[in-house]
Amino acid sequence: MAKACVLISDITGSTKLYDSVSQREALDQVSQVLARMRSIIEAHQGRCVKSQGDDTLSFFAHPDQAFLAAKQMVEEDYAHGMSVHAGLFFGEILSMDNDIYGDAVNTSARLAALSKSGELLIGDEGYDRLSPDHQAHFVSMGGLKLKGKKEATRVYSYMASQIATQTVVFGATGPQIGRRTESAEIVANGQSWSITEGESLTVGRSEDCDITLPHGWISRQHGKLELRGAQLEYTDHSSSGSSVLTSDGQEFDVHRRATLLNGEGRLLFGTRDRAITDSALTYATNDLIPD
Numbered sequence: 187m188a189k190a191c192v193l194i195s196d197i198t199g200s201t202k203l204y205d206s207v208s209q210r211e212a213l214d215q216v217s218q219v220l221a222r223m224r225s226i227i228e229a230h231q232g233r234c235v236k237s238q239g240d241d242t243l244s245f246f247a248h249p250d251q252a253f254l255a256a257k258q259m260v261e262e263d264y265a266h267g268m269s270v271h272a273g274l275f276f277g278e279i280l281s282m283d284n285d286i287y288g289d290a291v292n293t294s295a296r297l298a299a300l301s302k303s304g305e306l307l308i309g310d311e312g313y314d315r316l317s318p319d320h321q322a323h324f325v326s327m328g329g330l331k332l333k334g335k336k337e338a339t340r341v342y343s344y345m346a347s348q349i350a351t352q353t354v355v356f357g358a359t360g361p362q363i364g365r366r367t368e369s370a371e372i373v374a375n376g377q378s379w380s381i382t383e384g385e386s387l388t389v390g391r392s393e394d395c396d397i398t399l400p401h402g403w404i405s406r407q408h409g410k411l412e413l414r415g416a417q418l419e420y421t422d423h424s425s426s427g428s429s430v431l432t433s434d435g436q437e438f439d440v441h442r443r444a445t446l447l448n449g450e451g452r453l454l455f456g457t458r459d460r461a462i463t464d465s466a467l468t469y470a471t472n473d474l475i476p477d
Contacts, residue, residue, distance in 0.1 A: 187278040190245040191252040191312055192290040193232070195223055195259050197240040198303040199268040207266075216240065219264050230255040235286050241298070245286060249276050249312040253320050253344075256306045260346045271305050273297025276312035289334075296332050297341065302442070310340035326444045328410055328421030343443060366416035367448055367471045374399065374467035386412035389455065389467070390424075401465050403456035411469070418447045418471050426456040448473055 197219055204212040220237045227234045232246040232255055246252040252274050259270045275297060277290030297307040313321065325345075329338030372379045372387060374397050379387055387396040390408040399408075405424035412419050420440065422428045427441035432451040439458075448471045455465050 187280055187288060189277060190247065190279050190286075190290065191249045191274060191276045191315075192243070192245045192279060192286070192294040193227075193252045193256055193272060193274050194291075194294045194298040195242045195244075195256065195270050195272040196298050196301075197264075197268055198271055199264075199266065200240050203266050203268065215265055215268070219268055219270075222262070222264075223259055223270070226255050226258050230258075235284070243286070243291070245279060245290075249274070249308070249315045250317055250320055252312070253306070253308070253316060253323075257323070257344065257346075260304050260306055260344075269303045271298065271301040271303055273299070273301055273307050274312055275309040276315060277309075292334060293332060293339070296334075300330075300341075300442070301343075302345075304346040306344040308342050308344070313340070313342045326419075326421070327423070327442060328412070328419070328444050330423060331407070367413060367418050367473050368416070369472045370411070370413055370418045370447075371470045371472070372397070372411060372467055373469075375464050381411070381413050383413055383416065386410055389453075397467065399455060399465050401456065401462075404465060405456070408455050409453075418469065419444055420447055420453065424456065428456070429454040429458050431460070447471065 197216060200216050203215060220242060223242045224234045224237060227244045230251045232244045232251060234242055234244045236243050256272045256274055260272060273294040275290045275294040279286045279288040279290050293309055297309060301307045323344050324342035327341045327343050330341045332339050369380055369382045381387060388410050389395055389397045390406050391400050391404045392406040403426055408424040409420060409422045409428055421444040422440045422442055427439055430438045430440060430451060430453060433449055447469060450470045452466050452468050457465055
């Protein structure tokens with residue numbers, strides 16, 4: 187089977203539009219967005235296989251072409267508050283009867299479904315084939331378990347209006363060059379864990395998680411803490427998000443993103459209420475800082 191980069195782009199806000207204007211006007215506005223998406227695909231040497239409902243299915247020879255097309259789609263301003271979100275995956279496809287099938291199509295559809303308004307999610311092989319300049323636009327979400335995949339898929343996110351295109355380091359008060367996290371201490375509900383390089387802890391309400399927090403607002407697989415590359419990374423996989431509170435007063439929400447942590451702080455899961463202590467954990471990194 188041939189390999190290609192499959193892009194599925196979906197319109198956000200069309201349902202609300204159909205509720206606020208006439209059916210004919212809504213259909214006309216959605217059709218204009220779809221036509222614009224097809225034009226962008228063609229401008230970046232892609233082939234639009236079909237556009238139906240609120241989405242387009244297309245493929246490209248190289249992920250760089252697909253990324254530039256998707257980036258333009260999610261960054262554009264559309265009428266009536268509509269926006270675009272997308273999923274992109276490089277892999278094998280089968281072309282038949284003017285349509286495409288295969289793992290890359292199925293996985294790009296799942297990534298598109300996970301993406302938020304104005305967001306592009308890309309899978310591992312597509313990301314690895316991007317030019318370094320294009321890779322720099324993405325933030326790692328870590329490994330996600332996608333339906334139909336035996337192993338977790340590395341997923342990366344690009345947001346049209348994200349606060350930063352690089353992973354942010356929270357809690358750092360000293361020089362960053364050469365800083366290495368040797369280990370991290372995690373405490374939740376009276377229990378403690380220590381992780382070193384290459385080790386990780388999953389957090390969620392599922393009993394399968396390493397740290398179980400049984401609240402309805404916490405996702406079954408809410409997030410993961412991992413020490414790799416001498417840095418403590420937290421990746422949020424949830425629907426409700428997480429909040430980072432550092433010992434020096436920084437506060438930041440993390441939703442389906444990865445962020446680096448050092449120093450001391452708290453993670454709140456699914457709520458920003460600091461009084462609910464049993465839906466939170468504390469972290470402390472043991473850092474080696476050069477002179």
